[in-house]
Amino acid sequence: MSQTLAEKFYYLMKLGREFEIRCKEEYLKGNISGFLHLAIGEEAVHVGAVVGFGKGDLFCPYREHVLALARGMDPRLIMAELFGKATGVSKGKGGSMHLYEPKLDFFGGNAIVAAHLPHAVGAAYARKLMGEKAGVLCIFGDGATNNGTFFEALNMASLWEVPVLFLCENNQYAIGTHISKSSYLKDLYLKAKDYMPAVQIDGMDVFEVYKAVVEAKQYIETYGKPYFIEALTYRYEGHSMADKGDYRSPREIEMYKKRDPIDLLLQKSFKEGWLTEEQVKLIDQKVEAIVEEAVAFALASAEPSEEELYTDVYCGVCSDVIP
Numbered sequence: 001m002s003q004t005l006a007e008k009f010y011y012l013m014k015l016g017r018e019f020e021i022r023c024k025e026e027y028l029k030g031n032i033s034g035f036l037h038l039a040i041g042e043e044a045v046h047v048g049a050v051v052g053f054g055k056g057d058l059f060c061p062y063r064e065h066v067l068a069l070a071r072g073m074d075p076r077l078i079m080a081e082l083f084g085k086a087t088g089v090s091k092g093k094g095g096s097m098h099l100y101e102p103k104l105d106f107f108g109g110n111a112i113v114a115a116h117l118p119h120a121v122g123a124a125y126a127r128k129l130m131g132e133k134a135g136v137l138c139i140f141g142d143g144a145t146n147n148g149t150f151f152e153a154l155n156m157a158s159l160w161e162v163p164v165l166f167l168c169e170n171n172q173y174a175i176g177t178h179i180s181k182s183s184y185l186k187d188l189y190l191k192a193k194d195y196m197p198a199v200q201i202d203g204m205d206v207f208e209v210y211k212a213v214v215e216a217k218q219y220i221e222t223y224g225k226p227y228f229i230e231a232l233t234y235r236y237e238g239h240s241m242a243d244k245g246d247y248r249s250p251r252e253i254e255m256y257k258k259r260d261p262i263d264l265l266l267q268k269s270f271k272e273g274w275l276t277e278e279q280v281k282l283i284d285q286k287v288e289a290i291v292e293e294a295v296a297f298a299l300a301s302a303e304p305s306e307e308e309l310y311t312d313v314y315c316g317v318c319s320d321v322i323p
């Protein structure tokens with residue numbers, strides 16, 4: 001694993017972690033309202049997947065700040081979106097769950113659980129019809145694998161032979177419901193294995209996620225068929241800011257924090273000589289400045305104008321028919 005890659009992983013994971021810690025603070029101050037789902041603890045899956053996949057359409061759920069950052073979305077535009085400001089990536093009208101940027105092929109977040117799986121299959125099918133080989137990355141949670149659209153998407157992707165990488169981030173919980181109470185199969189990759197190659201990986205190890213995703217991307221684009229990865233991970237925070245998460249014992253949370261993905265990355269990188277303390281310090285300073293700048297930008301930005309209520313509703317025509 002190259003030095004450059006370790007540096008990139010650390011930068012993106014640290015940026016994601018610090019960005020979200022700041023989001024939490026700004027939410028508690030009242031600068032962010034509405035839903036806010038944090039992915040703290042899950043950074044290895046998000047960064048490893050986005051970097052490993054490289055170019056291609058990306059569909060994901062509402063826990064998507066780190067995915068957007070890893071895709072290259074401007075942190076200022078994300079923070080402004082969370083603050084509900086006009087300069088936000090979705091003009092301040094989407095909020096945390098609706099970061100969306102076609103220029104980055106970023107077609108998420110999506111708020112309806114598992115609804116974006118058929119969208120991803122449709123996008124891959126469209127590209128196939130256009131004669132392209134590009135694969136599509138579709139990320140979703142363990143809870144999504146109990147929805148009807150999950151099975152519909154797997155079925156059609158296999159039947160139509162389209163290159164979608166289905167990546168399930170199994171953090172064991174769907175809001176407050178543990179997987180043991182909602183899923184007959186506990187190893188979720190087994191739900192896919194009769195349709196396509198399906199593997200289970202350690203989602204706390206960014207190098208393992210990266211490697212698995214690179215291999216999967218190569219498979220889907222070589223054979224034009226789908227592939228499934230289940231990444232085992234854990235979220236430290238509640239489901240959203242509205243959830244204290246007290247259905248989990250502090251002991252359980254502490255146990256997972258012992259395998260923190262950023263700590264694991266650093267341990268391995270120091271051991272292999274891929275990163276030095278000095279480099280880490282410089283990255284930390286850079287990240288701090290970026291997060292600070294994002295908040296300052298969001299605070300200084302204006303709210304959307306009243307006219308914006310009638311734009312981007314369904315289509316251009318709507319703004320003509322609604323008085």
Ligand SMILES: Cc1ncc(C[n+]2csc(CCOP(=O)(O)OP(=O)(O)O)c2C)c(N)n1
Pocket residue numbers: 063111112113114140141142143144145171173174175239
């Ligand atoms: C179709 C649908 N049903 C229920 C909900 C309410 N809901 C929002 S998030 C969520 C849990 C999803 O859990 P999971 O897929 O494991 O993702 P995680 O939040 O753990 O990342 C539920 C049930 C919803 N948004 N959409």
Ligand SMILES: [Mg+2]
Pocket residue numbers: 141142143169170171172173174175
């Ligand atoms: Mg979950």
